[in-house]
Structure formats: C-alpha cells, structure tokens
Amino acid sequence: xxxxxxxxxxxxxxxxxxxxxxxxxxxxxxxxxxxxxxxxxxxxxxxxxxxxxxxxxxxxxxxxxxxxxxxxxxxxxxxxxxxxxxxxxxxxxxxxxxxxxxxxxxxxxxxxxxxxxxxxxxxxxxxxxxxxxxxxxxxxxxxxxxxxxxxxxxxxxxxxxxxxxxxxxxxxxxxxxxxxxxxxxxxxxxxxxxxxxxxxxxxxxxxxxxxxxxxxxxxxxxxxxxxxxxxxxxxxxxxxxxxxxxxxxxxxxxxxxxxxxxxxxxxxxxxxxxxxxxxxxxxxxxxxxxxxxxxxxxxxxxxxxxxxxxxxxxx
Amino acid sequence: xxxxxxxxxxxxxxxxxxxxxxxxxxxxxxxxxxxxxxxxxxxxxxxxxxxxxxxxxxxxxxxxxxxxxxxxxxxxxxxxxxxxxxxxxxxxxxxxxxxxxxxxxxxxxxxxxxxxxxxxxxxxxxxxxxxxxxxxxxxxxxxxxxxxxxxxxxxxxxxxxxxxxxxxxxxxxxxxxxxxxxxxxxxxxxxxxxxxxxxxxxxxxxxxxxxxxxxxxxxxxxxxxxxxxxxxxxxxxx
Numbered sequence: 001x002x003x004x005x006x007x008x009x010x011x012x013x014x015x016x017x018x019x020x021x022x023x024x025x026x027x028x029x030x031x032x033x034x035x036x037x038x039x040x041x042x043x044x045x046x047x048x049x050x051x052x053x054x055x056x057x058x059x060x061x062x063x064x065x066x067x068x069x070x071x072x073x074x075x076x077x078x079x080x081x082x083x084x085x086x087x088x089x090x091x092x093x094x095x096x097x098x099x100x101x102x103x104x105x106x107x108x109x110x111x112x113x114x115x116x117x118x119x120x121x122x123x124x125x126x127x128x129x130x131x132x133x134x135x136x137x138x139x140x141x142x143x144x145x146x147x148x149x150x151x152x153x154x155x156x157x158x159x160x161x162x163x164x165x166x167x168x169x170x171x172x173x174x175x176x177x178x179x180x181x182x183x184x185x186x187x188x189x190x191x192x193x194x195x196x197x198x199x200x201x202x203x204x205x206x207x208x209x210x211x212x213x214x215x216x217x218x219x220x221x222x223x224x225x226x227x228x229x230x231x232x233x234x235x236x237x238x239x240x241x242x243x244x245x246x247x248x249x250x251x252x253x254x255x256x257x258x259x260x261x262x263x264x265x266x267x268x269x270x271x272x273x274x275x276x277x278x279x280x281x282x283x284x285x286x287x288x289x290x291x292x293x294x295x296x297x298x299x300x301x302x303x304x305x306x307x308x309x310x311x312x313x314x315x
Numbered sequence: 316x317x318x319x320x321x322x323x324x325x326x327x328x329x330x331x332x333x334x335x336x337x338x339x340x341x342x343x344x345x346x347x348x349x350x351x352x353x354x355x356x357x358x359x360x361x362x363x364x365x366x367x368x369x370x371x372x373x374x375x376x377x378x379x380x381x382x383x384x385x386x387x388x389x390x391x392x393x394x395x396x397x398x399x400x401x402x403x404x405x406x407x408x409x410x411x412x413x414x415x416x417x418x419x420x421x422x423x424x425x426x427x428x429x430x431x432x433x434x435x436x437x438x439x440x441x442x443x444x445x446x447x448x449x450x451x452x453x454x455x456x457x458x459x460x461x462x463x464x465x466x467x468x469x470x471x472x473x474x475x476x477x478x479x480x481x482x483x484x485x486x487x488x489x490x491x492x493x494x495x496x497x498x499x500x501x502x503x504x505x506x507x508x509x510x511x512x513x514x515x516x517x518x519x520x521x522x523x524x525x526x527x528x529x530x531x532x533x534x535x536x537x538x539x540x541x542x543x544x545x546x547x548x549x550x551x552x553x
Contacts, residue, residue, distance in 0.1 A: 261420070261438075261439040261440075261457075261458050261459070264401065264419070264420065279360070279362075279381065279382075279400070280360035280379060280381060280398070280400055281359055281360040281361055281362065281381045281400075284359045284360045284379075285359075288359065290358075290377070290378035290379060290396075290397060294360075294379070294398065296398075296417055296419060296438060298419060298420055298438035298439055298457060298458075299438075299439065299457060299458050299476065300439070300458050300477070
C-alpha cells in the first residue's frame with residue numbers, strides 16, 4: 001500500500017516539520033518504515049553525504065575506510081561526521097565532503113563497502129534520512145522536525161516484495177546521480193527486465209526494491225537528454241505495473257501515475273506552495289482549512305512537475 | 316459532543332479533528348441510538364466516517380471526508396458538504412448519500428441498493444462491481460466507471476472518461492454528453508421511451524430531470540459472458 005508525500009514551501013522554512021505531519025497522518029498505510037528526503041538551499045561546492053552503517057561497534061573503522069576511499073578519489077571530508085545517538089545496531093551518519101574527481105567512480109568504489117556502510121544520499125542540497133518505525137519515531141530519532149529547506153519527500157512503507165530493513169526504506173537516492181530522490185507507491189511488474197538492462201549500463205542496485213529502480217530509470221533517461229517531463233511520460237508507457245511516484249531534484253518535484261489509475265495522489269496548491277500526498281487527510285494536516293480545495297489526480301496516465309517557487313502541473 | 320438547541324429533530328454536533336476514529340464512532344453510535352441528527356465538524360478528510368449506519372439516521376458532514384464514508388449503509392441519509400475520498404458508500408444496501416463536491420475512486424463499489432448522488436465529478440471505477448442501487452453523477456464519470464458492474468444504474472450528466480463500462484455485466488451506465496471511449500465489451504444502445512422515463516423518475520426527486528436530454532445507454536455486449544444460460548437472472552438466484 002504505502003503512503004507518499006511531497007512538500008514545496010513558498011520560501012525556505014520548516015519543511016521537515018511539514019513532512020513529518022504529512023507522514024504521521026499516513027502511518028496506517030505502512031508502519032514498517034518511514035523516510036524523508038529534505039532539500040535545503042544548495043551548496044556551491046562539496047556534497048552532503050548521508051550514510052547508514054550496519055554495526056555501531058565498528059563505526060570508527062567503517063568511517064575511516066569510507067574516508068580512505070574518498071581520498072582515493074581526490075576528495076576528503078570537509079565537515080566531520082556526526083551520527084544518531086540511539087542504541088540501535090545500525091546508525092545514520094552525516095558528513096560533508098569535497099567534490100570527488102569522478103562522482104560515478106567514487107560511488108562505485110564506496111559501494112564496495114556498502115555491506116558495512118551504505119551511502120543513502122549524496123547531494124549539494126539533498127539529505128535522505130530513513131529508518132524502521134513510524135513517522136514520529138523516526139522524526140524523534142533523527143531530528144527531522146528541525147530540518148529546514150525548500151522542499152522534500154516523505155514515505156511510509158508497507159513492505160511487499162523486499163525486506164523490512166532500514167536501508168530498504170524509502171526514499172531512494174538515484175545512485176549515482178547527486179540530488180535525485182524518489183518515493184513510490186505501487187509495484188513494478190517488469191522489475192527484473194529493467195534491472196538487467198540498467199545493470200548492463202553499469203548501474204548498481206543495493207536493494208531489491210523496485211522504487212530504487214524507477215529513480216535510476218528516470219535519471220538515466222534524463223542523462224540521455226530527455227527533459228524530466230519527457231522521462232516521466234515515457235515511464236508511464238514503458239514501465240509495467242501500477243504506481244504513483246514522485247521524483248525530486250533541487251529545483252522541482254515531478255510525479256507520474258500508471259495507465260490503470262490504481263494509486264491515488266491528492267494535492268493542495270497555495271500560490272506555488274505544494275502539499276501532495278496519497279491521502280487528502282494528510283494534506284489537510286498542513287492546510288487545515290476546508291475552504292481550500294484539493295486537486296485529485298485520480299485518473300490514469302498522469303504526470304506533472306511542480307517547480308520550486310513556481311508551481312506548474314502538466315497532466 | 317455538543318447539542319444544538321431549537322431543532323425539531325434533536326441535533327448532535329460531533330467534532331472529529333484528530334481524535335481516534337473509534338472515539339468518533341462511539342459518539343456517532345450513541346447519537347444514532349438516540350435518534351438524533353448528527354453534524355460532523357472539523358472532519359479533516361478522516362476515513363471511515365458514518366460507516367454501518369442503520370435506517371432512519373441522518374448524518375451531515377461539514378467539509379470533506381476521507382475513504383469509505385457511508386460504507387455498509389443500511390438506510391441512513393448522509394450528506395457530505397464537500398468532497399469524499401475513495402469508496403464512498405461501498406457495499407451499501409440502502410439509504411441515500413449526497414456528496415456536494417467530488418467523489419474519489421470507486422464510489423459505490425459493490426453497492427447492493429440505495430442511492431448515491433454526486434454533485435461534482437467522480438474518480439475512476441465508480442460503481443465497480445456494484446450489484447444494485449443507483450449512482451447519479453452531475454459531473455463527469457472517471458476512468459473505467461461501471462467496471463464489472465453486476466447490476467444497478469450509473470447515471471452521469473456530464474459525460475464519461477476513458478474505458479467507460481469496461482467488462483460490464485448486468486449493470487447499465489447512462490451518460491449525457493461525451494463518452495471518451497468505451498471499455499471492453501461495452502456497447503451503446505438506443506434507450507426506449509420507458510427506459511428513459513425510468514431514469515428521469517430517478518432524477519426527478521433530485522431536481523435534475525430534463526426530458527430534452529439525449530442519453531447514451533451503455534450495456535454489456537455479452538461477448539465476455541460465459542454462461543450456458545443467456546438468462547443472467549438465473550445466476551443471480553444462486
């Protein structure tokens with residue numbers, strides 16, 4: 001089932017707080033895990049790295065190994081790692097690194113230790129934080145409500161076809177494309193076909209989650225020269241299954257819905273400020289005013305792009 | 316829960332807000348037993364409001380409601396001021412639901428009887444697998460409305476979206492205005508004067524009757540039927 005959300009503020013502000021409200025209202029759609037992708041004002045250089053370590057007792061060694069790989073790729077840590085102080089065996093670390101010589105080559109090398117320390121996001125602006133548990137629990141653990149920015153995504157996961165693990169939660173980073181994240185509600189039925197095709201192109205997948213695949217699928221199309229709108233349209237006709245997904249970049253959030261109209265999406269647009277979600281009751285937690293109309297994107301084969309600061313819907 | 320004085324029928328105002336839906340239901344059940352008209356305030360598009368209400372109840376929701384409002388209705392009168400989420404009136408067997416605005420996916424899914432009146436448009440698969448009753452939509456029907464309807468009528472005054480009446484069985488879809496395209500095995504027939512009169516008689520009490528309308532009556536082409544008997548009523552007796 002899963003619940004998804006997108007939020008664009010009119011001006012930089014408490015986007016983390018709003019994303020938590022959107023996801024807390026949709027917790028019943030998937031209590032396995034919750035995640036957030038928060039976009040702040042982009043840095044001019046250097047990347048924010050969010051990574052998940054799987055054995056807290058080895059944290060020091062794993063972070064040192066990660067740093068060594070970074071240096072191999074002509075970069076270094078420019079803001080020392082910080083991490084959550086919970087008692088869970090896994091941990092989420094945050095650091096800022098200088099620009100590697102070749103992003104794809106660095107990510108590929110860093111992925112060789114992904115069984116110990118897995119990068120969740122890399123971006124000038126993007127930070128992905130995800131964990132097992134409901135919206136409020138994850139927000140409390142990782143300080144999501146205090147995160148500020150321009151826009152973001154949220155996800156509540158009901159695991160269906162892959163594991164319940166912290167790193168199998170959404171959102172997914174479109175590895176190795178910086179600053180691209182996705183949330184998805186649905187099932188892709190030609191997952192293995194597309195995975196094989198994308199792996200032949202050199203892409204790596206760290207989970208068996210179909211959402212991770214869509215993020216890379218769309219990003220790859222954009223790398224080939226398609227606009228986001230063209231990539232979204234193609235996904236509706238080329239990917240088989242039932243889905244509604246939202247994909248974010250530093251400047252926009254795009255969405256696409258399958259040909260069978262099986263997964264909902266509702267939206268409130270207040271002069272370019274957007275609250276979107278699987279359920280109307282979620283967007284009402286952000287705009288609690290019945291006088292404000294919701295837009296129901298209930299139909300088949302829909303797509304749209306909401307640009308940060310200037311909303312536009314193409315359907 | 317506050318009681319509003321000065322009404323012929325006692326009226327109970329129930330605040331929904333972010334209270335646990337079970338607590339809201341307890342208030343609704345209490346008021347229903349007392350025979351009071353219920354007004355839901357601050358509905359926040361919450362799910363499952365007014366589910367399983369018995370005959371004689373009156374419930375009015377100010378604002379919008381979420382999924383399954385009025386589901387399993389057995390005779391209550393329910394009005395929703397604005398929009399309704401997915402599955403409004405699902406599996407209802409009697410009663411009358413009015414949605415003031417838009418009704419989301421699968422309004423009247425598997426309904427057995429009663430009337431759902433949507434003043435705006437409705438989402439995909441209105442009346443999916445419905446077995447009886449009537450859905451009146453003043454606006455446009457969404458994608459694949461009437462999908463696998465076993466009985467009953469869907470009446471739309473503002474046209475229909477793609478794949479209309481897909482895999483219809485014994486139900487009927489009546490449309491004024493454009494039909495974007497028909498679903499599998501759906502065919503448009505010329506209605507008889509008696510059939511039109513029957514539809515107008517449904518619309519009359521809603522103030523929607525207009526004898527000058529041009530109707531498209533959409534029924535099953537029967538190419539998907541797999542019965543030995545062509546008399547589907549025999550199967551309905553099972």
